[in-house]
Amino acid sequence: MQTVITINAVIMALFFVCYSYQFFYVAVALLKRKKFTCRNENHRIAVLIAARNEENVIGQLLDSIHAQKNYPMDHVDIYVGADNCTDDTARVARERGAIVFERHDTVHVGKGYVLNEMLKRIKRPGRKHYDAYLVLDADNILDPNFISEIEKVYSSGYEIVTCYRNSKNYGDNWISAGYALWFLREAQYLNNARMRLGSSCAVSGTGFLFSDGVLEACGGWNFFLLTEDIEFTIDNVVRGEKVGYAAGAVLYDEQPTSFAQSWRQRMRWSKGYLQVFRKYASELFSGIARGSFSCYDMTMNIMPAAVLTGVSVVVNIGAAIANATSGGSMAVLAVSVLQTLMSLYLTLFVLGAITTVTEWKNIRCAAWKKALYAFTFPLFMLTYVPICIVSLFTKVEWKPICHTRVMTLEQIEEPGLRAS
Secondary structure, three states, X not given: OHHXXXXXXXXXXXXXXXXXXXHHXXXXXXXOOOOOOOOOOOOOEEEEEEEOOOOOOHHHHHHHHHOOOOOOHHHEEEEEEEEOOOOOHXXXXXXXXXXXXXXXXXXXXXXXXXXXXXXXXXXXXXXXXXXXEEEEXXXXXXXXXXXXXXXXXXXXXXXXXXXXXXXXXXXXXXXXXXHHHHHHHHHHHHHHHHHHHOOOOOOOOXXXXXXXXXXXXXXXOOOOOOOHHHHHHXXXXXXXXXXXXXXXXXXXXXXXXXXXHHHHHHHHHHHHHHHHHHHHHHHHHHHHHOOOHHHHHHHHHHOHHHHHHHXXXXXXXXXXXXXXXXXXXXXXXXXXXXXXXXXXXXXXXXXXXHHHHHOHHXXXXXXXXXXXXXXXXXXXXXXXXXXXXXXXXXXXXXXXXXXXOOOOHHHHOOXXXXXX
């Protein structure tokens, strides 16, 4: 039993060693943000939206794109990849001025395949040339200055730029709040800190821009794993590219409220991280050996948590079975497990509480919900434990997320949804 307690202590120590630098990130992020001034280069931008049965929400996204300020919108074209749609997504998109590519392929499914086909069509001879491509999801709503703000960072020299990701439905329940608080933390206390330190940020599914030069260097969009955004990030990081962060480019999206849907999505993410690590492990470790902190940071973000969690669960279940069969006491083991869980809960609570307090005005829900969901955030994150374990032994396929929350930017910013 003492061996198990020691292993639990070692695992907690390894968690600290792997992720302690992120507390330094918190301190760095609280410093004054770097300001970017627009150089008015007016790049030609193609907006890419992969959509599958999104007739409910895509109209509001397209309206928010057309409402962009401080950027010449005649330099922006909107492309929608209507992927195996059985609803009116294509019609709604065309009516709002988008160029629609309809796709019918039930074998090669997933956002990566849609983006690949869209970019191949856009890059055909005789079509317009674009300096950069902006990837969005159909449920997104953009702040009126989104494009001008992300373009400022692009014009300053970053070939890939990600955004500040906020939520339409933070206050729905503890699940939507858990997602939203994580993405707010990722923006403010990971990417913002990375930007200040000169390290590489990471793109996160939606709201990121990349140059035509990056697309050429990658040999086209060839990212088809379950987490194509992380695959794209790490492919560029190991080649020495740095992803920038545009704090002023604010995007709102819809988060799942059903635990079943959340389980499926996060199972895909967890499996996708394993796929990415398997593909890029040698290049990441080579980068770390060369002194690349970005490679170390990305490695820590996709791998150790799943491995350490898996080891901890296996060790403790094994100890419990051994104790039960030998008639030994479970009390000491139970105390050890509870101490481990409490340490994780408190660590996650501190990170979530700091984010809640500093981003209070940006969270769109009642004050009591903001406070409550700071306490449920660690519980949401701890549900990753079974997800990580199951993902190690389960075949996972890409499945679309259903979006139903129809909101305009004006509704998101109504006084009732603002900070109380």
